[in-house]
Amino acid sequence: MTDDYSKLKSEIMDIVSKEFSKTKDDIISIMIENNKLKKQQAELVFYDSLPPPPTSSLINIGNTTTTTNNCDDLPPPPPQIEEEQFVEGEEELQQQHLQEESDDYYKTVHPLGIQDTYEDEEYFSSYSKISLHHEMVFDKRRTAAYYHAISKSKNIFKDKVVLDVGCGTGILSCFVAKAGAKKVFAVDASDMAHRAELIVQQNGLSDIITVFKGKLEHISFPEYVDVIVSEWQGSFLIFESMIESVIYARDNLMKPGGIILPSKACIYLSPINVESYYNQYINQWSNVFDLDMSPLIPFAQKELLEEKSIRNYYVENTESVLDKPIILRTIDLSTITIEDLSKTIKNFEFKVPNGSKYHGFGAWFSVWFENLDDEDQAINKKNQHDNDSEQFVYYTIDRDGELVKSTYQQYAINSKGFTPIFFKQSSNVLELSTAPGTGDQHWKQVLFLNSKEKILQSSNENEDSTLVKGTIRILQNKDYRRHWWIEISVSLKTKPFDYSYQKYLI
Numbered sequence: 001m002t003d004d005y006s007k008l009k010s011e012i013m014d015i016v017s018k019e020f021s022k023t024k025d026d027i028i029s030i031m032i033e034n035n036k037l038k039k040q041q042a043e044l045v046f047y048d049s050l051p052p053p054p055t056s057s058l059i060n061i062g063n064t065t066t067t068t069n070n071c072d073d074l075p076p077p078p079p080q081i082e083e084e085q086f087v088e089g090e091e092e093l094q095q096q097h098l099q100e101e102s103d104d105y106y107k108t109v110h111p112l113g114i115q116d117t118y119e120d121e122e123y124f125s126s127y128s129k130i131s132l133h134h135e136m137v138f139d140k141r142r143t144a145a146y147y148h149a150i151s152k153s154k155n156i157f158k159d160k161v162v163l164d165v166g167c168g169t170g171i172l173s174c175f176v177a178k179a180g181a182k183k184v185f186a187v188d189a190s191d192m193a194h195r196a197e198l199i200v201q202q203n204g205l206s207d208i209i210t211v212f213k214g215k216l217e218h219i220s221f222p223e224y225v226d227v228i229v230s231e232w233q234g235s236f237l238i239f240e241s242m243i244e245s246v247i248y249a250r251d252n253l254m255k256p257g258g259i260i261l262p263s264k265a266c267i268y269l270s271p272i273n274v275e276s277y278y279n280q281y282i283n284q285w286s287n288v289f290d291l292d293m294s295p296l297i298p299f300a301q302k303e304l305l306e307e308k309s310i311r312n313y314y315v316e317n318t319e320s321v322l323d324k325p326i327i328l329r330t331i332d333l334s335t336i337t338i339e340d341l342s343k344t345i346k347n348f349e350f351k352v353p354n355g356s357k358y359h360g361f362g363a364w365f366s367v368w369f370e371n372l373d374d375e376d377q378a379i380n381k382k383n384q385h386d387n388d389s390e391q392f393v394y395y396t397i398d399r400d401g402e403l404v405k406s407t408y409q410q411y412a413i414n415s416k417g418f419t420p421i422f423f424k425q426s427s428n429v430l431e432l433s434t435a436p437g438t439g440d441q442h443w444k445q446v447l448f449l450n451s452k453e454k455i456l457q458s459s460n461e462n463e464d465s466t467l468v469k470g471t472i473r474i475l476q477n478k479d480y481r482r483h484w485w486i487e488i489s490v491s492l493k494t495k496p497f498d499y500s501y502q503k504y505l506i
Ligand SMILES: C[S@@+](CC[C@H](N)C(=O)[O-])C[C@H]1O[C@@H](n2cnc3c(N)ncnc32)[C@H](O)[C@@H]1O
Pocket: 123, 124, 127, 133, 136, 137, 165, 166, 167, 168, 169, 170, 171, 172, 187, 188, 189, 190, 192, 214, 215, 216, 217, 230, 231, 232, 233, 242, 245
């Protein structure tokens, strides 16, 4: 190695270690400018300067977490994976790698390999159980949201033909029939369809509701529908990918200009302190009825924090949310496509107060029912005129499952605004939020946890908060479409600099 070459390498290491926010392309540009290099030369020396990735894989994939103390140990730079920065072919490689991993993962589930991308047999047999429907129907915040949204949508349902995608016990179809629909097609592929039939009869709604047993996509319905109603939301909103069936219904069974309820949805992400979770599931082992059971702690840690699955946990204390959330994904049910949904890439940059205990990230979602009967027309018209959106009246479901009227002024909890909306407040809206502190519900929040608690302290003494910066990718598992990979790479601007990469399966 010539001296010049070593100098170039150390220049790169210098930039990487001092300015962690610089992307690979930034560094290469600096090198080209400073040393009059050709792009290819700069790239060569760039790659040569960095130590190999934490795993032996060519690309930065693997269940790896790395913390470093000096530049010799530096992990690969955070993958700056804005869509346009992907190297050609790399994404296919990543997909292939994810695929191989998912195949391994599912070998135990499907010893014969991939038979059914929607895993319909197990999926619909799980929905044949009353216990699962008990969890949903008696999730008072969930069911109240649908009850009130439908009861307050007489203008939408009056004399209309409605499709209930995945009717389960038939509860939403009954709400819709009572709200004035002319006809309701209630469809479910699980055995619960037979129970729905009983509920419809029991409530004297057989003249309005027809129950179809079967997968929506395989049924031919007698006519096109005006409105689609569905409760398709899963954990992290998109788990189960039932939204694909709603999209199918919209594109194939709904009249042009039809309405979908709920109409919009959004996923949020924030850094989080979940000390209560750590105490409950890990630290509690240290004292159990006067026994020291702490030898189990490392096992609990491994199982709960180091395996690549997510955790569902309801975070009551809003102080646990360490910075304003970012919107990970917005969904407008009237336009979203399966293709568009299948991949989300988002960069984030949070500022977390120094001294905070930081355990990873929490995610939650909201869905909105729009165009409800406009009882607050007068107030909203006035405010629309005044452009005073903060006073705009909308509905929420409180922690006890009660319908409450709010204004967008009240809506910012602790001024953090846990569920910023992404559409114009143009009509009466009901929001069902699953944010921390809004009240428990069966989806809870989803946690992406670090393997260890970290107490954040900025490397810059003049700053009172620490930068938490990185990228999240959400990719659908194409062979098992109800599942999703979530990759998070994070840099913490602490001393020592801390970089981690984790991948989760949902
Ligand atoms: C989350 S549950 C909601 C049940 C009910 N609507 C409620 O709100 O209580 C979803 C239901 O949709 C059914 N389902 C999901 N995808 C379906 C499809 N493509 N065709 C028919 N049923 C489906 C499932 O069997 C399950 O009963």
